[in-house]
Amino acid sequence: MLRPEQFGAVGNGIHDDTLAFQNALAALQASQTLFLSPKVYCISRVIVDPPGQWIGRTIAGDYDGSGYIAGSIPTLKCTGDGLVFGSIPRSCTIKGIFFTGNGTGRAIATDCIPGRGGSKDWTIKRCGFSGFKIPLMHNDTPWGTGLLVPQGDGYYAHRCYIQNCEYGFCTGQSQSRNTVLSNMQINNVGTCIDNMTFGSGNGTPPSVEYGQFNGCERLFNVGTGIGPFSVRNLYAEDCTSIGTIASMASVNNQPAELSLCDINLRDTPNPAITFGTDVSYSGRLKTDAKSLVFKEANNSPPVWPYPAPTLFFEKTGLWHTGPDAEAGLIYTPGRVEFGRQCTIYDPKTLSSNIMRRLQ
Numbered sequence: 023m024l025r026p027e028q029f030g031a032v033g034n035g036i037h038d039d040t041l042a043f044q045n046a047l048a049a050l051q052a053s054q055t056l057f058l059s060p061k062v063y064c065i066s067r068v069i070v071d072p073p074g075q076w077i078g079r080t081i082a083g084d085y086d087g088s089g090y091i092a093g094s095i096p097t098l099k100c101t102g103d104g105l106v107f108g109s110i111p112r113s114c115t116i117k118g119i120f121f122t123g124n125g126t127g128r129a130i131a132t133d134c135i136p137g138r139g140g141s142k143d144w145t146i147k148r149c150g151f152s153g154f155k156i157p158l159m160h161n162d163t164p165w166g167t168g169l170l171v172p173q174g175d176g177y178y179a180h181r182c183y184i185q186n187c188e189y190g191f192c193t194g195q196s197q198s199r200n201t202v203l204s205n206m207q208i209n210n211v212g213t214c215i216d217n218m219t220f221g222s223g224n225g226t227p228p229s230v231e232y233g234q235f236n237g238c239e240r241l242f243n244v245g246t247g248i249g250p251f252s253v254r255n256l257y258a259e260d261c262t263s264i265g266t267i268a269s270m271a272s273v274n275n276q277p278a279e280l281s282l283c284d285i286n287l288r289d290t291p292n293p294a295i296t297f298g299t300d301v302s303y304s305g306r307l308k309t310d311a312k313s314l315v316f317k318e319a320n321n322s323p324p325v326w327p328y329p330a331p332t333l334f335f336e337k338t339g340l341w342h343t344g345p346d347a348e349a350g351l352i353y354t355p356g357r358v359e360f361g362r363q364c365t366i367y368d369p370k371t372l373s374s375n376i377m378r379r380l381q
Contacts (some may be wrong), residue, residue, distance in 0.1 A: 023055050025064060033061030035099060040065045052078040059095035059120060060084070063355035065103040067127075071108035081105070083118035084271035087148035087181045095120050095313040100154075116124075124188075131159040132177070143176035150183040157184050160201065162194040162220055177201040177228070183209075190214040190238075195228065201228035208235045213265065216243040227251040234258070240265030244278075251278040258285045 024046055027033070031042035040310055042064070047070050050056050058081070083096025092126050093256055097120045098104055109112075111132060121129040128152050132144055145161070151157030155271055160177050177193075181204070184190050190208045194200065196216075208214050214235050217227045227244040230253040241258055242265040251267060264285060267278050 023057050024050060025057055025059065027059070028295060031063055033063045035062035037064060039063045040068055043068045044127040047079075055080040055082050056063050056311070058083040058098075060095050062097045064099045064101070065104060067106060068320050069106045070111070073105075076107065076111040076114065078278050080115045080117070081119065082115070082220070084118075085118040085120050085148060085150060086152060087118075088203075089373050093363075097122060097156070098129075100124070100127060100129060103131060104129040104154075106131045107166060111142075111144070117145070117147045118149070119148040120152075121154070121157065122152050123157075125153055126155050128159040128162075129154045129157040131162055145178045145180070146182060147178075147180040148182070149259065151187060153187065153303050155188045156220075158189050159220070160191070160192045160193040162192075175199040176203075178204070179206065180204045181206070184211060185209040186211070187213045189216055191228065192216045192220050192233075193228070194220040195264040199226050201226065202231060203228050203233065204231045204236075206230075206233040208233070209235045209338075211242050212239045214238050214241050218243055218245050220298050229313070230254065232256070232257055236260060239263065242267055251279045254282055255283065256280075256283045256285070256348060258283070260286065260288045262288055281348050 025031075026039060026042050026046050026054070029042040029045040031037075031039040031046070033039065043065050046056055054272070060083070084311065085095040096118065100121060100123045103222070103373070104123070104127065105116070106128070107130075116130060123129060130149075131148060131293065146158065158179060177200070179202070181189065186209075188211065190206070190211050190213070191203055192215075203215070213226065215230070227242075227250075229251075232255045235258040238258070238261045240263040241261060242251075242253075244267055264287075
């Protein structure tokens with residue numbers, strides 16, 4: 023086990039420890055751990071890109087992922103980017119560390135290198151993030167010409183706490199399969215999950231299992247990629263919009279899925295929830311907004327044709343509590359289908375086109 027102090031780190035929240043971390047991570051060997059003490063280490067873009075692959079390393083502290091008290095837990099205070107990994111990093115773990123930023127940069131960026139390969143089999147757990155543009159960025163580098171970034175699969179983030187960031191988790195190229203976000207808590211961010219903005223703009227969306235998202239502008243901006251988008255057992259409170267689930271978020275005739283979710287939207291003038299593909303939804307969907315709008319995403323055509331989108335509800339309670347409801351539930355153009363055990367609350371607020379489909 024190595025410690026950053028062995029390489030000159032001070033950890034007093036003032037001294038620049040970037041070089042110490044750069045040297046410590048360069049010296050770290052496969053199966054070794056760099057262990058951080060409960061101090062505040064100041065760094066600015068530590069780049070880990072040695073020759074060959076960086077395999078089987080661990081960076082660890084004893085943070086439990088539940089909250090933050092300055093100076094009492096291992097903290098990386100970042101100016102711009104924090105830890106940036108190139109050189110085809112594989113089978114590595116970062117755990118038990120809190121990252122603070124200055125409103126810019128990426129806390130942990132597992133980049134991919136055109137012509138060499140992508141990051142693969144990463145585990146990020148019990149980490150906290152505050153004040154970044156993107157706290158978790160996976161496979162950020164564009165393809166270039168042709169499919170130059172293979173084998174970027176396997177990314178597991180578990181029990182991480184994210185607050186006051188522009189994004190939550192982003193991925194940037196399509197071979198980012200088998201990505202799972204589990205028991206994540208994301209508060210006060212712009213977009214929780216995005217796979218269409220960075221890198222090649224067609225990252226594979228992750229699977230979301232359990233978790234709580236609070237006070238966010240939009241939950242998802244997902245679409246193209248290899249593998250369908252799936253969200254299970256998510257609780258979202260006081261958010262503005264579910265966001266966009268666009269073309270090709272479902273593949274191989276498998277619908278994008280939101281199951282056993284409890285999503286509560288805040289009162290806003292136009293809480294548009296945009297779907298551009300087949301969506302299967304079970305659980306609860308609640309809003310106190312004046313209108314709840316489902317509409318097809320205005321995206322470029324998919325690589326292969328899809329039929330008109332279908333919004334499918336099963337075992338779902340839909341209700342509207344706004345005092346001045348204007349529309350209730352609208353979906354256009356596609357189809358709306360209701361399966362077993364669906365309850366429609368306050369039917370007077372439902373639009374006529376939905377009422378016709380219910381009859």
